[in-house]
Amino acid sequence: MDLTLDSVLAEAISRLQLAARDRHHAMHTPVVATPDGDMRIMVLREASEGLSTLRFHTDLRSPKTALIGQGAPVGVLAYDPVDRVQLRMRGEGRIEQYGSIADAAWDRANASSRRCYLAGTGPSGVLAAPGSALPDHLLHRAPTLDETLPARENFCVLLVEVRSLDWLHLTHEGGTRARFTRSQANAPWQGAWLAP
Ligand SMILES: Cc1cc2nc3c(=O)[nH]c(=O)nc-3n(C[C@H](O)[C@H](O)[C@H](O)COP(=O)(O)O)c2cc1C
Numbered sequence: 160m161d162l163t164l165d166s167v168l169a170e171a172i173s174r175l176q177l178a179a180r181d182r183h184h185a186m187h188t189p190v191v192a193t194p195d196g197d198m199r200i201m202v203l204r205e206a207s208e209g210l211s212t213l214r215f216h217t218d219l220r221s222p223k224t225a226l227i228g229q230g231a232p233v234g235v236l237a238y239d240p241v242d243r244v245q246l247r248m249r250g251e252g253r254i255e256q257y258g259s260i261a262d263a264a265w266d267r268a269n270a271s272s273r274r275c276y277l278a279g280t281g282p283s284g285v286l287a288a289p290g291s292a293l294p295d296h297l298l299h300r301a302p303t304l305d306e307t308l309p310a311r312e313n314f315c316v317l318l319v320e321v322r323s324l325d326w327l328h329l330t331h332e333g334g335t336r337a338r339f340t341r342s343q344a345n346a347p348w349q350g351a352w353l354a355p
Contacts, residue, residue, distance in 0.1 A: 164350035174246070179205050198234075250319045250321040252318065260316055327355055
Protein backbone atom coordinates (compact mmCIF):
# COMPACT_ATOMS: atom_id res chain seq x y z
CA MET A 160 0.00 0.00 0.00
CA ASP A 161 1.29 3.48 -0.88
CA LEU A 162 2.16 5.69 2.07
CA THR A 163 -0.06 8.76 2.30
CA LEU A 164 -0.05 11.65 4.75
CA ASP A 165 -3.44 10.47 6.03
CA SER A 166 -2.19 6.93 6.61
CA VAL A 167 0.93 8.19 8.41
CA LEU A 168 -1.11 10.42 10.73
CA ALA A 169 -3.59 7.63 11.49
CA GLU A 170 -0.71 5.22 12.19
CA ALA A 171 1.02 7.71 14.52
CA ILE A 172 -2.17 8.29 16.52
CA SER A 173 -2.96 4.59 16.86
CA ARG A 174 0.66 3.92 17.89
CA LEU A 175 0.30 6.45 20.73
CA GLN A 176 -3.07 5.01 21.77
CA LEU A 177 -1.58 1.54 21.90
CA ALA A 178 1.43 2.86 23.85
CA ALA A 179 -0.86 4.42 26.46
CA ARG A 180 -2.59 1.06 27.06
CA ASP A 181 0.52 -1.15 27.00
CA ARG A 182 3.09 -0.55 29.73
CA HIS A 183 5.66 -2.59 27.78
CA HIS A 184 5.36 -0.38 24.70
CA ALA A 185 8.47 1.76 24.08
CA MET A 186 6.33 4.89 23.69
CA HIS A 187 4.60 4.31 27.04
CA THR A 188 7.17 6.55 28.72
CA PRO A 189 7.93 9.54 26.47
CA VAL A 190 10.06 12.55 27.37
CA VAL A 191 8.01 15.62 28.32
CA ALA A 192 9.72 19.01 27.91
CA THR A 193 8.75 22.34 29.48
CA PRO A 194 9.51 25.94 28.37
CA ASP A 195 12.38 26.23 30.88
CA GLY A 196 14.31 23.71 28.76
CA ASP A 197 13.93 20.94 31.36
CA MET A 198 12.61 17.50 30.45
CA ARG A 199 11.61 14.32 32.17
CA ILE A 200 10.14 10.87 31.48
CA MET A 201 6.40 10.57 32.17
CA VAL A 202 3.92 7.74 31.67
CA LEU A 203 1.54 8.39 28.77
CA ARG A 204 -1.93 7.58 30.15
CA GLU A 205 -4.12 8.39 27.17
CA ALA A 206 -3.97 9.68 23.61
CA SER A 207 -7.43 10.83 22.59
CA GLU A 208 -8.99 10.27 19.18
CA GLY A 209 -7.63 12.92 16.81
CA LEU A 210 -4.87 13.68 19.31
CA SER A 211 -6.71 16.60 20.86
CA THR A 212 -5.26 15.54 24.22
CA LEU A 213 -2.38 13.55 25.61
CA ARG A 214 -2.97 12.82 29.29
CA PHE A 215 -0.25 12.42 31.93
CA HIS A 216 -0.53 12.13 35.71
CA THR A 217 1.66 14.09 38.05
CA ASP A 218 2.14 15.56 41.51
CA LEU A 219 0.83 19.09 41.96
CA ARG A 220 3.87 19.86 44.11
CA SER A 221 6.35 19.20 41.28
CA PRO A 222 7.98 22.28 39.68
CA LYS A 223 6.63 21.53 36.20
CA THR A 224 3.01 21.96 37.29
CA ALA A 225 3.60 25.58 38.41
CA LEU A 226 5.50 26.21 35.20
CA ILE A 227 2.70 24.87 32.99
CA GLY A 228 -0.26 26.10 35.04
CA GLN A 229 -3.27 26.95 32.91
CA GLY A 230 -1.30 27.08 29.67
CA ALA A 231 2.28 26.73 28.42
CA PRO A 232 4.08 25.18 25.46
CA VAL A 233 4.96 21.52 26.10
CA GLY A 234 7.00 19.12 23.99
CA VAL A 235 6.58 15.34 23.97
CA LEU A 236 9.20 13.04 22.43
CA ALA A 237 8.81 9.28 21.94
CA TYR A 238 10.84 6.66 20.09
CA ASP A 239 9.98 3.09 19.20
CA PRO A 240 13.31 1.29 18.60
CA VAL A 241 11.62 -1.86 17.26
CA ASP A 242 9.85 -0.05 14.39
CA ARG A 243 12.42 2.78 14.35
CA VAL A 244 9.74 5.45 14.54
CA GLN A 245 10.29 8.79 16.29
CA LEU A 246 7.35 11.05 17.19
CA ARG A 247 8.00 14.65 18.19
CA MET A 248 5.00 16.57 19.40
CA ARG A 249 4.44 20.12 20.48
CA GLY A 250 1.32 21.54 21.99
CA GLU A 251 -0.35 23.57 24.66
CA GLY A 252 -0.18 22.01 28.12
CA ARG A 253 -2.44 22.69 31.08
CA ILE A 254 -2.74 21.32 34.60
CA GLU A 255 -6.07 20.19 36.00
CA GLN A 256 -6.30 19.29 39.68
CA TYR A 257 -10.05 18.78 39.91
CA GLY A 258 -12.73 18.40 37.25
CA SER A 259 -14.12 15.49 35.31
CA ILE A 260 -10.83 14.32 33.73
CA ALA A 261 -8.70 14.51 36.89
CA ASP A 262 -11.45 13.04 39.08
CA ALA A 263 -11.99 10.11 36.70
CA ALA A 264 -8.23 9.47 36.46
CA TRP A 265 -7.93 9.42 40.27
CA ASP A 266 -10.97 7.16 40.64
CA ARG A 267 -9.47 4.65 38.18
CA ALA A 268 -6.00 4.66 39.80
CA ASN A 269 -5.40 1.72 42.12
CA ALA A 270 -3.85 2.06 45.56
CA SER A 271 -0.32 1.24 44.46
CA SER A 272 -0.40 3.86 41.66
CA ARG A 273 -1.67 6.43 44.16
CA ARG A 274 1.10 5.61 46.63
CA CYS A 275 3.67 8.11 45.28
CA TYR A 276 1.26 11.01 45.97
CA LEU A 277 1.52 10.18 49.70
CA ALA A 278 5.17 11.27 49.85
CA GLY A 279 5.75 13.86 52.57
CA THR A 280 7.92 15.94 50.21
CA GLY A 281 6.85 16.62 46.63
CA PRO A 282 8.99 15.75 43.56
CA SER A 283 12.20 17.79 43.35
CA GLY A 284 11.93 18.85 47.02
CA VAL A 285 15.22 18.64 48.94
CA LEU A 286 15.64 15.74 51.41
CA ALA A 287 18.04 15.45 54.35
CA ALA A 288 18.89 11.86 53.34
CA PRO A 289 18.40 9.59 50.31
CA GLY A 290 14.91 8.10 50.08
CA SER A 291 11.43 8.18 48.62
CA ALA A 292 9.90 10.59 51.16
CA LEU A 293 7.09 8.06 51.72
CA PRO A 294 5.88 7.59 55.31
CA ASP A 295 7.78 4.79 57.07
CA HIS A 296 4.73 2.56 57.40
CA LEU A 297 4.28 2.53 53.60
CA LEU A 298 7.86 1.82 52.65
CA HIS A 299 7.32 -1.91 52.26
CA ARG A 300 3.64 -2.27 51.45
CA ALA A 301 1.00 -0.74 49.21
CA PRO A 302 -1.46 1.54 51.00
CA THR A 303 -5.11 0.64 51.28
CA LEU A 304 -7.47 2.72 49.16
CA ASP A 305 -8.62 4.52 52.31
CA GLU A 306 -5.03 5.39 53.19
CA THR A 307 -4.59 7.03 49.77
CA LEU A 308 -7.47 9.50 50.20
CA PRO A 309 -5.34 12.35 51.65
CA ALA A 310 -3.06 12.05 48.59
CA ARG A 311 -5.84 13.29 46.29
CA GLU A 312 -4.83 16.89 46.96
CA ASN A 313 -1.38 16.20 45.48
CA PHE A 314 -2.69 14.53 42.33
CA CYS A 315 -3.34 16.31 39.05
CA VAL A 316 -3.35 15.66 35.33
CA LEU A 317 -1.26 17.28 32.64
CA LEU A 318 -3.27 17.60 29.42
CA VAL A 319 -1.46 18.44 26.20
CA GLU A 320 -3.38 19.64 23.15
CA VAL A 321 -1.14 18.55 20.30
CA ARG A 322 -0.64 21.22 17.62
CA SER A 323 2.34 19.73 15.82
CA LEU A 324 3.37 16.14 15.19
CA ASP A 325 6.60 15.18 13.47
CA TRP A 326 6.85 11.54 12.34
CA LEU A 327 10.20 10.04 11.32
CA HIS A 328 10.62 6.45 10.17
CA LEU A 329 14.25 5.41 9.86
CA THR A 330 15.16 2.77 7.29
CA HIS A 331 18.38 1.53 5.73
CA GLU A 332 17.43 3.50 2.60
CA GLY A 333 17.37 6.73 4.61
CA GLY A 334 13.86 7.01 5.96
CA THR A 335 10.68 8.99 5.58
CA ARG A 336 9.47 12.00 7.50
CA ALA A 337 6.23 13.94 7.68
CA ARG A 338 5.04 16.86 9.77
CA PHE A 339 1.46 17.69 10.69
CA THR A 340 0.41 21.00 12.18
CA ARG A 341 -2.81 22.71 13.12
CA SER A 342 -3.62 26.12 14.56
CA GLN A 343 -5.77 24.78 17.39
CA ALA A 344 -7.06 21.49 18.76
CA ASN A 345 -9.79 20.03 16.52
CA ALA A 346 -8.76 22.20 13.53
CA PRO A 347 -7.85 20.08 10.48
CA TRP A 348 -4.26 18.88 10.29
CA GLN A 349 -2.01 20.29 7.55
CA GLY A 350 0.53 17.64 6.55
CA ALA A 351 3.76 17.83 4.53
CA TRP A 352 6.56 15.42 3.65
CA LEU A 353 9.98 16.52 4.91
CA ALA A 354 13.53 15.40 4.24
CA PRO A 355 14.52 13.16 7.15
C1 LIG B 1 9.90 5.34 33.94
C2 LIG B 1 9.53 6.65 34.61
C3 LIG B 1 8.21 7.04 34.63
C4 LIG B 1 7.85 8.23 35.24
N1 LIG B 1 6.54 8.62 35.21
C5 LIG B 1 6.20 9.82 35.72
C6 LIG B 1 4.85 10.28 35.59
O1 LIG B 1 3.96 9.62 35.02
N2 LIG B 1 4.55 11.50 36.13
C7 LIG B 1 5.50 12.28 36.74
O2 LIG B 1 5.16 13.36 37.18
N3 LIG B 1 6.77 11.86 36.87
C8 LIG B 1 7.15 10.66 36.36
N4 LIG B 1 8.45 10.23 36.47
C9 LIG B 1 9.41 11.05 37.24
C10 LIG B 1 9.86 12.26 36.39
O3 LIG B 1 10.72 11.81 35.37
C11 LIG B 1 10.53 13.35 37.23
O4 LIG B 1 11.63 12.83 37.90
C12 LIG B 1 9.55 13.96 38.24
O5 LIG B 1 8.28 14.12 37.66
C13 LIG B 1 10.03 15.32 38.74
O6 LIG B 1 10.10 16.19 37.64
P1 LIG B 1 10.06 17.77 37.73
O7 LIG B 1 11.06 18.18 38.76
O8 LIG B 1 10.45 18.19 36.35
O9 LIG B 1 8.67 18.18 38.06
C14 LIG B 1 8.84 9.05 35.85
C15 LIG B 1 10.17 8.65 35.80
C16 LIG B 1 10.51 7.48 35.19
C17 LIG B 1 11.97 7.09 35.15
